[in-house]
Amino acid sequence: MFRLYYLTIHMTYMLVKHMRLLRELQILDPRLSYVKQMEIVYDKPKAFMREWIGLTGSTVSIHQYGRLDAGPVIYVHPKLKLLDLALILGHLDKTASFFAEPRVFRYPLIKQWLNKMGVIKKGGDQKANLEQIEEYIRKGQSFILSEDDGIDYHSLSKRLDAPIVPVETAGTEEMIKGILFKRLKAVDLDLTIHPAYVSKEKKQFRA
Structure with missing residues (x-):
């Protein structure tokens, strides 16, 4: 339980610490490509996710099958929860936006970071x-x-010619235990990145 409280305090501290960085990110050089801008925006959040997992005492094993070429991909997880997302975000080679629960947008500083990262509020209009x-x-x-x-x-995937990359995580469900009093455990985590493909009907994409 103490470890969980410590990490919560650490997360709050890091958010406040990066307020200045967030202001700097509002004026990124417009001559940079959108991809390069997002790499700059995601640099600290990705490092923070890796640090957060490291502070739990957990170890991460990455299993990647196949090679990803340059360009955007669609990562697909069977059932994405917060800890799965943290593991994936911190250890992917590419930067990737995602859905987030509406409640996290209530906090002004977090909302600014999420908007800058291109995060979409979950539960909105599906077409939009x-x-x-x-x-x-x-x-x-x-x-x-x-x-x-x-x-x-x-x-x-077929419409945009963007490869689908299935990803799986294991061990995250064991990290937080307890019903009334939550406690954080050090566990062995696995991130599996499967070969990319364009659609079910097409053969494997440059794996």
């Missing part, structure tokens, strides 16, 4: 969400989806 995802992918930004998001990612 799909259009936003398409816009990001066309600009070169990858996106992380969960099977239960209700997005037809096969159709999206």
